Amino acid sequence: MNAICERILYASELTDSDELRSDAEAVCEYLGNPAFRIAVFAPFNHGKSTLLNALLGNRALPIALRPTTGTAIVVKYGKNIKTCVRTNDGAEVCENGTDILKKFAVLDGDRCMREDVVSVEVSCPHSLLAKGVELIDLPGTDDMEAQNHLVYSQLITVDLVVQVLDARKLFTLGEVSKLQDWLMNRGITTSIFVLNFMNLLEIEDCKEVASRARSLAGELRGDLPNNMSNLYRVDALPALRARMKGDVAAANQSGILLFESNLDRIVDNLSPGIEYIRLPRLLAIREQLKQNLLAQAQPLETEVQNADRDRQAAIERLRGGVEQVKNAFKASMMNLGNWLSVSALLDRYKSEAAKALEDESFRNWETGVFQQALLERQGASQFGNEYFCLVEQLTR
Ligand SMILES: Nc1nc2c(ncn2[C@@H]2O[C@H](COP(=O)(O)OP(=O)(O)OP(=O)(O)O)[C@@H](O)[C@H]2O)c(=O)[nH]1
Ligand SMILES: [Mg+2]
DSSP: OOOHHHHHHHHHHTTTHHHHHHHHEEEEEEEHHOOOEEEEETTTTTTHHHHHHHHTTTTOOOOOOOSSSSOEEEEEEOOSEEEEETTTTSSSEEESTTTHHHHHOOOOOOOOSSSSSSEEEEEOOOOOHHHHHEEEEEEOBBBBBHHHHHHHHHHHTSSEEEEEEGGGGGGOOOHHHHHHHHHHTTOOEEEEEEEOOGGGGHHHHHHHHHHHHHHHHHTTTTTTOTTSEEEEEOOHHHHHHHHHOOOOOHHHHHEEEEEEEEHHHHHHHHGGGGGHHHHHHHHHHHHHHHHHHHHHHHHHHHHHHHHHHHHHHHHHHHHHHHHHHHHHHHHHHHHHHHHHSSSHHHHHHHHHHHHHTTTHHHHHIIIIIIHHHHHHHHHHHHHHHHHHHHHHHHTO
């Protein structure tokens, strides 16, 4: 895949789209990443960070009612909880715990991300992470454009997308399939759904919501193995509380244990064929680059065509002009020829010659006036021939 990547990176240098260039770099870097990457995806406030915390059994990631997560937070395996943040001045800050996330990875009062943060990594002890899984907590979509862009550019570099649904306001099938089209167009075909906030519904509504969620998920199975469900019900906050208290029964009831064990199975199942998950991303980027470069080349192509058309028109105009000159010249040469013909010359000089004979000055006249006229005639003929040849060559 390295050779394809090299070509893709080379082509990405030629695009006028910064987004496409950075996507190409990100996908190529992703191809070399040995970890199995899982990201949570949803609009803000859907409980993404709470779900990951419930999985980790720790309140490691910042959670709050307002839009919170401000950058992609990558959670990797580590014996102790530790956070490392790299900034664009090349500095790296590492601290035990995750308190520094508040400073670097949480949206500010204006719901904006910090622009100087390059990467945020949290290390955490968990069996899934110990297997080489990376969990990625993403900012919510549907709030600010910058977050949307960051989220979508991250999704192309993950092996499994966990889409968190809010049971209180399920997407319409149209909304979900629009998103699914976006994912498919980028070669992302492995995603699962987590239905959150069912604990806040009235019992009688739960059945109906669960059945709608099932039909949504059923329509959007993607490339998940047939023996695996792509829909899980997890009450994220009760799950987190139960996990932190060590209350296994409550954790079980929240749905987090079933979700965790199935996530483990999905990773085991998809990991051996990881290149089949990743290759389509490369092909999708290649297609986007192709379209972008073709679109960029189009105005150039039109310009060349226009220039060629103008050149042809100029040649035609020149040809027409030369033809006119040639015809006019031919006509004047004909006149000149007539004027120079021996008979016309004789006619013109007959009376002069007769008079010179009478005056016995014929010799003088012949070597003087007549000789001069003959020389002029010869010169004019020679010039006419040369000029004619030149015009012939020009118009050939
Ligand atoms: N009652 C209840 N509250 C929940 C549940 N899951 C999450 N919450 C709460 O919902 C709020 C948002 O949760 P977050 O985990 O921060 O949501 P998020 O999707 O990560 O939000 P952003 O980072 O802003 O995109 C928090 O106050 C959570 O405590 C749940 O299952 N039940
Ligand atoms: Mg969050």
